[in-house]
Amino acid sequence: MIEAVGLTKRYGDKTAVYNLSFQVRPGAVTGFLGPNGSGKSTTMRMILGLDNPTAGSVTIGGYPYRKLPNAPRQVGALLDAKAVHGGRHARNHLLSLAQLSGIPGRRVDEVLGVVGLQDVAKKRSKGFSLGMGQRLGIAAALLGDPQVLLFDEPVNGLDPEGILWVRNLMKSLAAEGRTVFVSSHLMSEMAVTADHLIVIGRGQLLADMSVTDFISANSADFARVRTPHTEPQLREKLAGALTEAGGHVMSEQDGCLRVTGLPLPRISDIAHEADVRLWELSPHQASLEEAYMRMTQGAVDYRSTTDQKAGLQQPLPPGAQPPMPVAGQGQPGWYAPPPPQQGYAPPQPVPGAAPGPYGAAPNPYAQPGVPAAPAAPAQPPAAPAAAPQASERPAGAPQASAPTTTEDAR
Known part of the structure; x- marks a missing residue:
């Protein structure tokens, strides 16, 4: 031992x-x-x-x-x-x-x-x-x-x-x-x-x-109750009768009722008295995983946050339409002419987004109402790479500071 x-x-x-x-x-x-x-x-x-x-x-x-x-x-x-x-x-x-x-x-x-x-x-x-x-x-x-x-x-x-x-x-x-x-x-x-x-x-x-x-x-046992899906009024009638009898009733996404506080025989009797047909009446006991998660939910040191990828995509201005697909785009040999030269426009802040470490770019992962993490000490920017000569890139094409990956483009 x-x-x-x-x-x-x-x-x-x-x-x-x-x-x-x-x-x-x-x-x-x-x-x-x-x-x-x-x-x-x-x-x-x-x-x-x-x-x-x-x-x-x-x-x-x-x-x-x-x-x-x-x-x-x-x-x-x-x-x-x-x-x-x-x-x-x-x-x-x-x-x-x-x-x-x-x-x-x-x-x-x-x-x-x-x-x-x-x-x-x-x-x-x-x-x-x-x-x-x-x-x-x-x-x-x-x-x-x-x-x-x-x-x-x-x-x-x-x-x-x-x-x-x-x-x-x-x-x-x-x-x-x-x-x-x-x-x-x-x-x-x-x-x-x-x-x-x-x-x-x-x-x-x-x-x-x-x-x-x-x-x-560490779990609450409950009963799953299913009525004919073609007669939703019967489900509402049964839910009211079960609640009247002291049960706690919740609707699940698949149309079943989750009932706690009443034993299965009592649920069956109530359905019979209310003249409601049952397609399912089954007991449910939590798994060990569910009980474990309930027990240890306050003792977990590392928690994930929501990956709000939507923050990476800026909403279109009012009245603007998404770009139409170009015939042949993405096919071998397809060539896109360089865009016309335009002045530089600084990025606009996103409502509710926290500023980046240098205060210039918005943080797309910031959540409204959640304070931003303290900014890291500013580091001197790395020396820029030598710009390509004018003959090495089309006239008017914007200069890229780093290669863009598929994940960055998203």
């Missing part, structure tokens, strides 16, 4: 893990979940004695990892599948690990067969794909036939067949009474692999419960 008590780790003024306490029990697959930067890898490193905690303690079977006698035969781990000397053959890599831990050489061939690498045992690991590297890392974790196993993203780079194999491997190891601790970002895999979940966010414990309890605690 793995037990952490008040585990804390600080790097200078950065607190990666704070007062974290949990237990990982044998006989079950325990999933370790959390957003990027939440402290999962740091916690696993402290479990394996690779990092010293600032405060608190973590033990395996009652002992710190460094005090376990012949630890590689009691604990197996996959933290970084790339931590392999690229010039070594797969078998030689495992053989060196076995010799350091007093493990018989025949065990090397056994684990190579378990992970399916027996045919490439004498190939150098630098030529392995990401999935093959993952299999080699899993083989190293299984080498000592340990009772405690830790895996960090074990299905990374594996194909569907490999993912299914890892899933079954985890379950079989737990069924043998071993302690299996798995960190992953694939919610769909954790939903079908893990029995118990430990969820952390910003270094602190958010949840320590079974998968079923976690989903129930």
